[in-house]
Amino acid sequence: MSGNTVKHLVIHGRVQGVGYRYSMRAQAQVEGVTGWVRNRRDGTVEAMVAGEPAAVERMLAWARIGPAGGSVSQVVVEDGAGEFASFEMLATA
Numbered sequence: 786m787s788g789n790t791v792k793h794l795v796i797h798g799r800v801q802g803v804g805y806r807y808s809m810r811a812q813a814q815v816e817g818v819t820g821w822v823r824n825r826r827d828g829t830v831e832a833m834v835a836g837e838p839a840a841v842e843r844m845l846a847w848a849r850i851g852p853a854g855g856s857v858s859q860v861v862v863e864d865g866a867g868e869f870a871s872f873e874m875l876a877t878a
Contacts, residue, residue: 791820791835793865794848798858800830806874808852809844816840816847819869824877831878833865 796805806822809832813820818836825831834844851857 790838790841791865793863794832795861796830799856803854804852805855812847813872821873821875823875
């Protein structure tokens with residue numbers, strides 16, 4: 786995955802029960818990125834996004850808005866690690 790960027794995201798706000806994970810997976814397919822997304826018990830959504838730098842930046846921009854039914858208050862972004870074959874929804878952590 787040379788030349789790829791990997792970012793770890795924690796999304797805060799009204800992001801559970803609004804289709805955030807499903808919408809993020811669909812957007813990941815549009816952007817051609819890999820990784821995963823899951824709900825967390827604290828009410829946030831966590832994701833790992835990997836791909837070409839421009840595609841990852843577009844995913845970060847999308848994450849700050851989210852789906853129409855949600856309301857994102859903050860996205861904490863850190864460098865991530867890993868290689869992923871697809872973009873998956875994982876079980877709640």
